Amino acid sequence: MVSVITSAAAISAVHSLREIDTRFVSSSKRIESGYRVADASDDASIFAVAQGVRAQVKSSAAVSSSLTQGQNTVQVALAGLRQIYDLTNDIRANIILLADGATAESARTIIKNNTLTLLEQIDSARNTSRYNGFSQLEANAQARSFLSDTKGTSITVGTFNAQTELDDLSTAVNNITDSASALTALDAARAFERQVNVTLADFAATGRSLSESHSFVDSLTDALKKGVGALVDTDVAEAMAVRQSAIVQRGLSVASLDFTNGANRRIVNILR
Incomplete structure (x- = not known):
């Protein structure tokens, strides 16, 4: 028609x-x-799924940031502990000289004063080994926890619990007057050194845990991002x-x- x-x-x-x-x-x-799916009007189901995955990505990014903070805290603490360890070795060497009967009396005063200076440097290293305003090596330091996954699991960075040993060492060095008192100070130096070694091992183990968790979270975040891309990218x-x-x-x-x-x-x- x-x-x-x-x-x-x-x-x-x-x-x-x-x-x-x-x-x-x-x-x-x-x-x-x-975007192939830029908003709900394009595909409501896929958009809802993508939004959920994006939320996971943001949560993982927050965990990654926390782990980074933890790693940096441990690295700064380890740097301070290595400095303390080196100073302790020097202190022990000086005390051995003070225990040696062949050391001249004029040299003893110099060596003792140098040893006391080294002890002050240990305190300085403890106080200056700070990250984000905190030092894990100070006498009043507190353990700090950092998130390791989106479920709230955390990894705790400990402290340098050697105040008693350090106080004993300082007292023993100040009391050195002869070979016998120097040997007492040497025992105190060894006790402090052992505690430094224990703490170094603990911090190193914590650092490895933080690093492994960080690596996993970053890999997970990358996988989630790829998943979102497969869902919504053009x-x-x-x-x-x-x-x-x-x-x-x-x-x-x-x-x-x-x-x-x-x-x-x-x-x-x-x-x-």
Whole structure:
């Protein structure tokens, strides 16, 4: 039926043009945003899943930050402990000289004063080995915990619990007057050195735990990011091909609509 009131061909052409425009807008949005699913209107189910994974990524990033803080805390503490260990070795060497009966009396005073200076440097190393305002080596230091996973599990960085041994060493050095008292100080130096070694081992083990946890969390975060990308990222090549196709189809559809309208115009001309 040929009609100038209702044109089935024109309606079909307009409908086709609308579908083509929808594909063009959709593909353009994907190219411009970089997302195949940018919001819930694109795909509510996938968007909801992606949002959940993004929340996991943010949580993992927070854990990674906490672990970084823990690693830095341990590294600073270990640097201070190594300095203390070296100073303790020097102190022990000086005390051995003080215990040696062949050491001249004039030299004893110099060596003792040097030893006391080394003890002061140990205190300085403890106080200056700070990260983010905290030192794990101070006398009043407190253990600090750092998150190692999103469930709230934590790794605790301990403290340098050697105040008693250090006080005993300082007292023993101050009391050195002869070889016998020097040997007492040597025992105190060895006790303090043992405690330094124990703490070094503890901090090193904690550092390894933090590093391993950090490596796992970073790998997990990368996997989650890839998962989100697979869900929502645009395949740019595909989207560009769809848009280019829509441009061609739009031109053909407009031409078809123009042809249909032209047929109606011809009918009107005949009626005239």
